Amino acid sequence: MEEALEGNLELKEIQRLEGHSDRVWSLAWNPVAGAAGVPAMLASSSGDKTVRVWQQSGRDWDCVAVLDEPHTRTVRSSAWSPCGKLLATVSFDATAAIWKHAGGDFDCVSTLEGHENEVKSVSWNASGSLLATCSRDKSVWIWEVLPGNEFECVSVLQGHTQDVKMVQWHPFLDILFSCSYDNTVKVWAEDIDSDDWHCVQTLGESNNGHSSTVWALSFNSAGDEMVTCSDDLTLKIWKSEIQKQQVGDGYAPWKHLCTLSGYHDRTIFSVHWSRDGIIASGAADDAIRLFVENKDGQVDGPSSPSYKLLLKKEKAHDMDVNSVQWSSKETRLLASASDDGAIKIWKLESIS
Amino acid sequence: MEPNQCPNQPIYSDSDFLGPTVDLDETHIQEGYRDGFNDALQSKNQEERESGLKLGFQVGEELGFYRGCIDVWNSALEIDPNCLSSRVKKNIKLMGELIDEYPVLDAKIVDVMDQLRLKFKMISASLGLKLEYDGYPKSSEEQGLDF
Numbered sequence: 001m002e003e004a005l006e007g008n009l010e011l012k013e014i015q016r017l018e019g020h021s022d023r024v025w026s027l028a029w030n031p032v033a034g035a036a037g038v039p040a041m042l043a044s045s046s047g048d049k050t051v052r053v054w055q056q057s058g059r060d061w062d063c064v065a066v067l068d069e070p071h072t073r074t075v076r077s078s079a080w081s082p083c084g085k086l087l088a089t090v091s092f093d094a095t096a097a098i099w100k101h102a103g104g105d106f107d108c109v110s111t112l113e114g115h116e117n118e119v120k121s122v123s124w125n126a127s128g129s130l131l132a133t134c135s136r137d138k139s140v141w142i143w144e145v146l147p148g149n150e151f152e153c154v155s156v157l158q159g160h161t162q163d164v165k166m167v168q169w170h171p172f173l174d175i176l177f178s179c180s181y182d183n184t185v186k187v188w189a190e191d192i193d194s195d196d197w198h199c200v201q202t203l204g205e206s207n208n209g210h211s212s213t214v215w216a217l218s219f220n221s222a223g224d225e226m227v228t229c230s231d232d233l234t235l236k237i238w239k240s241e242i243q244k245q246q247v248g249d250g251y252a253p254w255k256h257l258c259t260l261s262g263y264h265d266r267t268i269f270s271v272h273w274s275r276d277g278i279i280a281s282g283a284a285d286d287a288i289r290l291f292v293e294n295k296d297g298q299v300d301g302p303s304s305p306s307y308k309l310l311l312k313k314e315k316a317h318d319m320d321v322n323s324v325q326w327s328s329k330e331t332r333l334l335a336s337a338s339d340d341g342a343i344k345i346w347k348l349e350s351i352s
Numbered sequence: 353m354e355p356n357q358c359p360n361q362p363i364y365s366d367s368d369f370l371g372p373t374v375d376l377d378e379t380h381i382q383e384g385y386r387d388g389f390n391d392a393l394q395s396k397n398q399e400e401r402e403s404g405l406k407l408g409f410q411v412g413e414e415l416g417f418y419r420g421c422i423d424v425w426n427s428a429l430e431i432d433p434n435c436l437s438s439r440v441k442k443n444i445k446l447m448g449e450l451i452d453e454y455p456v457l458d459a460k461i462v463d464v465m466d467q468l469r470l471k472f473k474m475i476s477a478s479l480g481l482k483l484e485y486d487g488y489p490k491s492s493e494e495q496g497l498d499f
Contacts, residue, residue, distance in 0.1 A: 114477035141477075144439075152439060153477040156470055195439065 008351040011288065011313045011334065015061050017054055017343040022047030024337035026077040026323045032084035034329030042335055043087055044343050045075040051089050051099075053106065054343070061345065065106050070097055077121045077166075082128040086149075090119035096133050098149060109149040114141055114156075123176075125169040130154070132176050134164035140178050140188065142197060155197040157188055166216050171223045173245065175200075179214035185228055189251065200251050203228075203238065208256035210236065218273040226254065227279050229268035235260040235281060235291070237307070260307050263289060274326035278310065278348070280334055282321030288313040288336055290348070317342060411465070415451055417485045418468055422448050425475075440478050447471040 026045045033055075034040035040056040041064075049072065053065040073092035080087055087099040087106070096112040096119060116137035123132050131143040131151065140157040162181035169176055176188040176197075187201040203209045212231035219226050224242040229235050237257040245252040266284035273279050279291040290310040317338035327333040332348040362378060364371035372379050425444050428435055436444070450468050469485075476483050 112477070113480070113482065114473060146437075152437060153474045154439070156474055158470070195442075 009311055009348060010351050011290070011311060011316075011346045011348055013344055014333075014347050015345040017044070017052075017061055017063070017345070018341070019052055019063050019066075020044065020046040020048050020050070020341050020343075022074075023319075023339040023341055024322065024343055025074070027325045027335050027337050027343065028078050028080055028087075029325055029327050029329075029335065030080050030084045031082060031328055034327055040327060040329065040333075041084075042343075043078045043080065043089075044337060045078045045089060046341075047074045049073060049075060049091075051075050051078055051087070053087075064104065067099060067106055067108075070108060070111060071095070073118075076119065079122045079124055081124045082126060086128075088122045088124065088131060090122045090133055092118040094119060094135070096122060096131075098151070100149065110151055112143060112151055114153060115139070120164060121166040121168075123167045123169050125174055125176075126172045127174075130169070130174065132167040132169065132178075134167040134178055136163040138162060138164060138180075140164055140167055140176070140186075142176065142188075154195060157197055157199070159186055159199045159202075160184070165213065168217055168219070170242075171219050171221070173223070173242070177217055177226070179217050179228060181213045183210050183212055183214060183230075183232075185209065185214055185217060187254065201253050203254060203256075208236070208259070210234065213267075215267070215269050216271050218271050218279075220273045220277065221275045225257070225273075227271050227273055229271035229281055231267045233261065233264045233266070233268065235263075235268065235271060235279065235307075237305070258305060258307065260291060263291075263309055263312075269321065270323045270325075272324050272326050274331075274334075275328065276331055278326070278332075279307070280324040280326060282316075282324040282336055284320045286315055286317050286319060286321060286338070288316040288321060288324055288334075288346075311348075313346075316344065316346075411456070414465065414485060415454060415468075418447065418472060419451055421472070421483070422451070437478070440475055443471050443475050443478075447475070 024044050024046050028043045030041035032038065042054045044052050049068065051067040052063050054061050055064045067089065071089065071091040071093050075089050075091045078087055078089040085101055087101060088096055089099065090096045094115045094117055097108050098110040099106045100109045115133065115135040118136045119133050120136065121134050129145055131145060132140060134140045138158065138160045142154040143151045144154050146152055160178065160180040160182050164178050164180045167176060167178045174190065177185060179185045183204060185203040186199050188197050189200045190197050205211055210228065210230040210232050214228050214230045217226055217228045224240055226238045227235055236259050238254045239257045240254045241252040264283050268281050268283045270282040271279060277292060281289045289312045291307045292310045294306045294308040316336060317340050319339035321336055321338050323337040325335050334346040334348065335343060336346065337343050362375060422444055429441065447468060450464060454464055
């Protein structure tokens with residue numbers, strides 16, 4: 001049962017995970033670990049060319065694996081498959097690696113090549129049948145997962161005019177979102193009668209979009225709202241009538257709902273929407289901020305929501321916060337990663 | 353090709369036979385313009401021919417490379433039709449069609465070449481091939497054939 005977000009709350013530091021010898025770029029919680037007796041598991045990607053896998057053990061966290069092959073440059077991002085058994089890692093060396101996790105061991109079972117330069121992000125779709133990657137080469141690649149850990153390129157999506165920073169599949173529909181240095185978010189979907197994918201919508205300045213690099217995006221648990229963060233110092237909330245799309249009414253476009261400005265004074269690198277509706281942001285001012293929808297005095301009705309700052313954790317790290325990720329299993333548990341090489345685990349709780 | 357008339361050329365009526373002599377400086381301007389125009393036209397033709405040859409070679413070489421790859425892949429498929437997945441087979445077929453229908457006499461060729469390069473990248477990636485055509489610019493760099 002979720003507690004109301006009232007009273008004085010604090011983000012309490014539970015653990016500091018050290019081990020990486022360079023900045024930590026990104027974090028990924030294993031989606032099946034952390035419940036039913038399976039200890040929580042977290043993967044971190046670093047400029048030291050490795051991925052570390054951390055596992056909770058009682059109150060502590062241990063590093064249970066260091067994946068130091070095959071990447072020859074910074075590992076920029078990683079993502080677990082929905083079943084939790086595969087981990088995809090992507091690197092500045094222009095490749096993606098697929099790891100199989102079985103009985104505590106990690107084996108590299110496949111390497112995907114194709115991008116021309118630094119790969120920035122990777123994402124699995126909801127069913128684990130498709131993988132998406134994006135790169136500084138401005139393209140987004142979609143791969144199909146075949147039996148025997150084979151991967152086949154389904155489509156190379158071109159449309160962004162600059163470095164693509166992140167890709168993220170919709171939480172339950174096979175629609176892909178990408179955001180870029182070109183200030184836009186693009187939405188990609190498969191053609192009805194062919195294997196081809198194309199851009200169905202671009203969220204740019206003309207649709208109240210960002211005016212600078214869009215670094216990340218995240219969906220709410222219902223999948224009908226999305227938050228984006230940018231170098232323009234704002235967070236933007238977008239909405240789609242996704243229920244219509246689900247019943248086959250055709251593509252439901254995303255529309256700007258509101259902009260959260262004035263809360264950040266440095267670039268916002270990461271944003272993540274928790275299952276219980278809290279938006280966490282990580283920024284270049286070393287701080288973590290939490291936002292929730294402002295439900296007080298909602299006179300105007302649900303059509304004009306507003307958000308309020310729940311909490312600002314200054315000096316969360318010693319340097320830029322590159323990634324914030326809520327655990328999908330344990331409520332109010334947040335992990336953050338920084339240029340300072342550290343990873344921190346936080347718990348949002350009432351001040352005792 | 354007739355040289356263009358120098359702009360602002362005065363017009364003399366038939367009875368004014370002294371007109372061009374009186375306007376001698378104007379006559380010289382006309383001659384100079386005509387000679388300059390003809391010279392420029394000749395050198396432009398030469399430049400255009402050279403550009404055309406260069407471009408034609410580049411396009412031909414790249415098309416030939418893709419044709420060669422497709423021929424090898426099709427040969428493999430003749431030996432074992434199931435050695436490649438249906439998606440890869442479809443892309444090879446589409447690539448072959450793009451080459452067969454390539455508009456060699458059309459200057460607006462960049463689109464088709466881009467499609468070919470894309471299909472080639474997809475097929476190579478799926479086959480795990482580290483095969484690259486050395487000639488073409490990467491999409492991360494500025495596009496465009498210089499001509």
